[in-house]
Amino acid sequence: MRYDVVIIGAGPAGIFAAAELAARGKKILIADKGKLIRERLCPIAGGQVKSCANCASCAVVSGWGGAGAASDGKLTLTTGFGGNLEEYIGRDALLSMIGRVDDAFVRFGADPHSYEAGAETAHETIRRGAQVGLRVLPARIRHIGTDASRMVLNSMYEDLVSRCDIRMNAPVADILIRNGAAAGIRFEDGSEAESGCVLAAPGREGAPWLERLIGTLSLPIASMPVDIGVRVEVPDSVCEALTREFYEVKCLYNTPTFDDRCRTFCMNPSGFVVHEYNQAHHLVTVNGHSLKNKKSSNTNFAILVTKNFTQPFNNPIGYATHIAKLANMLAGGSLLVQRLADLKGGRRSTRSRIGRGMIEPTAPAEPGDLSLVLPHRYVTDVVEFLDALNRIMPGVSHGDTLLYGVEIKLYSLRLELNGDLSVPSIGNLWMAGDGAGVSRGIIQAAASGVVAAQAICGEKPRG
């Protein structure tokens, strides 16, 4: 079978690219190593097992809908969030692309209500943040909802299945290259699919695969950012004044001691801290989500510290996973959790110290000492950032605040790509989504898929 385009990955980038290409009558194959959305059930969530069962494909991060399909999908509709697509297509094109992708989510069943703070509240929060060196970016958010998220993704599948070939449970091993151009893919079972173009959108789960591909095809790397940090959990009341108005704000901060760039990420009011399993590296990291129909009394968000490594170092994923593995080692294969007061006081947390505190953890985690896992630089950054955040979220740097470790983002190898997301050194090869470092969230991943699809059809980005 010969296709016009083969798409690797059925996450938001792959799905939105396929919809765009199908609308232009292209013959498409979407291949994903995971399962269909209705078959994606993590045995931990189902209560069958207590720790990772190392399933052949991880239901949490792999399959139709991609990573995060099991959570309730928070769509960030503001340009400064969720990726770097603006650098490729410019702010105006990104804005209209976000509008287009958002419209599609609503058409397929997402909650039509979105959150946006009034100008006066936003101004006041920005002003208070600026007094301590925090750059506050308010966001417009659409919250799809837990059940709705699966339903929306399933409707997208139903819409595409009659117009594309879709192969699930089909891990791709290689991209076929002929005469310096992509000519199809080879699956792990040895079968091949030929195509005029290939669009790789393997997400963060596919980052190790992509890293190998980068080595084999000698693809140029633009930068190697590594995001490492912790997930913070506080009572809802600490963030309420902000989350009621904004649902989520993003704060950027350059820390005084090391001048490192830190940011808040993925804020979940009344949410839950969750385990994220990385199959390729056999490790558990932390993430968070909130559910439309089930609420906790805590808010969680990540603090991420970005470091850009330079040559001769070329293994940012190895660095980040090494740190995550240390946390798993000390926590008996689970996450570590520590009270801020214990971290500052140089002692490990214990169940009784956490039990005496104000916050009941929402995720199973082993009380321990994050300073045995994170380099001193990261610990200092986290503590300084929390002290600054206290200005706009009074109480966030209280001793009882819980820190879970570690949160890492494996979009660490950012590929050098042309403005239309094509790969400079190989013909007919495009990249989109989190895997290539273009996006960091659903909306920009989906938008990058649209950009690549339009470019494949010889068009400029058009929202």
Ligand SMILES: Cc1cc2nc3c(=O)[nH]c(=O)nc-3n(C[C@H](O)[C@H](O)[C@H](O)COP(=O)(O)OP(=O)(O)OC[C@H]3O[C@@H](n4cnc5c(N)ncnc54)[C@H](O)[C@@H]3O)c2cc1C
């Ligand atoms: C628990 C959790 C909650 C999240 N919540 C949110 C949220 O609320 N809002 C938000 O904006 N973002 C959220 N995210 C992030 C969001 O899910 C990602 O940014 C987005 O899904 C990236 O889209 P993508 O298409 O680039 O890749 P992905 O969604 O990761 O999809 C990539 C797909 O490629 C497949 N794949 C990888 N390698 C191969 C291979 N070799 N062969 C075949 N298939 C392969 C994978 O199985 C996967 O299905 C969350 C992530 C997680 C893990």
